[in-house]
Amino acid sequence: MGPPCRPELHACPPPPTSQSCVTAVAPAAGRNKPRAAANAANAATAATAVTAAIAATTAANAAANTAATAIATATTIAAAATVTAATTAAATAAAAANIAAAANTTAAIAATTATATAAIITYFYTNISPE
Secondary structure, three states: OOOOOOOOOOOOOOHHHOOOOOOOOOOOOOOOHHHHHHHHHHHHHHHHHHHHHHHHHHHHHHHHHHHHHHHHHHHHHHHHHHHHHHHHHHHHHHHHHHHHHHHHHHHHHHHHHHHHHHHHHHHHHHHOOOO
């Protein structure tokens, strides 16, 4: 066998009489069956790995969504509790103010009553004498 044929350097000898110019030859029938089986096995393994990765990603996303939903729910409940506490505090303050106003009104009525009673007594002793 001679050196490989390089047409850019020299002419190839005629194919029937020389093996020096090697060209692509189709493989014999059945020669690539083991490789095809290995390729199919590799493709199945890759598909299984991809499916597992997708399943893991889906599970991770579901867990993250569940956690986010729980956090949002807890935040909403906490905000509602804060609003409820603030509303309760405001209502309590308003009730305390109303009670204080009522107490002031009661004190004012008592003072007015005492003043009126004193005025009536004074009038009675001053203007209506037993004589």
